[in-house]
Amino acid sequence: MYKVLLFGSGALGSVYAWRLQETGAAEITAVCRGNYETVVQNGFQITSSLFKNDVFRPSRVVRSVSEAAADGTEFDYILVCTKALPNRGDNSGLIAAAVTSQTTIVLIQNGIGIEDPFHARYPGVNVISAVAYIDVAQPEGGVIEHGGNCALVMGPVGEGQRAEKLAEVWENGGVSCSVLENVQAVRWLKLAWNASFNTVAVASGGNNTRIMVDDPECCRLIYNIMIEVYRLGEAATGAPLPVMRGIAGPKELLATAQAPGVVVMPSMLMDFLAKRPLEHEVILGNPIQIARELGVAVPHMETVYALLRMIEKQYLD
Incomplete structure (x- = not known):
């Protein structure tokens, strides 16, 4: 059972986390801010053209990364699904409370050079770069509208078996997921x-x-x-x-x-x-x-x- 922290519980992050937890091989702790009360009470209300409509209730819902790590939980994976906004500040430090030597950070973000701040802040920690192909929106807090695409391309394979193992879980959850050396x-x-x-x-x-x-x-x-x-x-x-x-x-x-x-x-x-x-x-x-x-x-x-x-x-x- 993988322990997974979701940082960025918006439309994209909630769908990818949902598919992991659906397999029964992952427990999701979701960091929710603006949608915290809604998700605690109602979960994520997901309509999906690709998958069945469902209510996704993460194993835990917390307000902050510090709260997620306060009980000593060591996360196998941290999914970073926030916008990459280096012009507004270095967001690599926002997950620091939950990063250990055993953690693999998975960056599901757009753009070029997004990995650099994480490599610099967490030397020796595995960082997987993931490119998402998904059509999804959150018209209101906790309400997710997902279309017919849900795929990921991850790499590099040099990060060891952790990328391959995570890809296998996502595949079991219906996500088309591949690991490439030159992501x-x-x-x-x-x-x-x-x-x-x-x-x-x-x-x-x-x-x-x-x-x-x-x-x-x-x-x-x-x-x-x-x-x-x-x-x-x-x-x-x-x-x-x-x-x-x-x-x-x-x-x-x-x-x-x-x-x-x-x-x-x-x-x-x-x-x-x-x-x-x-x-x-x-x-x-x-x-x-x-x-x-x-x-x-x-x-x-x-x-x-x-x-x-x-x-x-x-x-x-």
């Missing part, structure tokens, strides 16, 4: 979508994917950003980015959003509408820094990054 290549693939659609959705004034791809100039901007991400990702990893889900490059990726009837509300757009901090540093800032170090031109990414920083300042600073 960073998959991070760059995911970035091709996040750095284009997520960012332009906000920089363009607040638009969903349908509106953006239907405008020729906006669609061209999105495509140019995708090209830059692919070029930069290949320079950073030293190899062509892999083909996944039949997507071999920017044209195929763009086509997924241009298909009739497809309308996506990017996560950064939802953060913008709710006036929450934006993940522009790990989605654009860190990649741009890598581009400058490697001498790769990314003018479209740089332009959108500058605009996002100014947009965020208008309502946060």
Whole structure:
């Protein structure tokens, strides 16, 4: 029985934790803040197109990481499912009370360079990087709406058997989960979508994917950003980015959003509408820094990054 701490009990984190606990091989302790009272009383009310509708009640619900560790529990895994916001502070320290030499930290977050603060703060502790493919939302506290996707790509395999064992449990829970040696290549693939659609959705004034791809100039901007991400990702990893889900490059990726009837509300757009901090540093800032170090031109990414920083300042600073 694995003891698992969920830090970031939002839509994404609750679904992945739910699938672990459903197997009977994991006990979930969920750190809940804004939704604490609702989850304690009612659990997570989950509707899912992929799985059965259910009420997910974690083994324990606590208000803080310190409370979770106060009774001496040693966690095998800590799932970090919060937004990666280095521009708002180093979030690696928020789980410190629960980290031991036996802990494996699993980062289910967007962006490039998210692992660096955790490696620096917890030398010798296993850190698994995980890329999520899931469509899920939490329209109100404790209410989760999950679609038909639930997959994870984890790595590196150099972290030992812990990644493989966790992947096996997730597979048993219905999550498509694979462990790859070069998970960073998959991070760059995911970035091709996040750095284009997520960012332009906000920089363009607040638009969903349908509106953006239907405008020729906006669609061209999105495509140019995708090209830059692919070029930069290949320079950073030293190899062509892999083909996944039949997507071999920017044209195929763009086509997924241009298909009739497809309308996506990017996560950064939802953060913008709710006036929450934006993940522009790990989605654009860190990649741009890598581009400058490697001498790769990314003018479209740089332009959108500058605009996002100014947009965020208008309502946060």
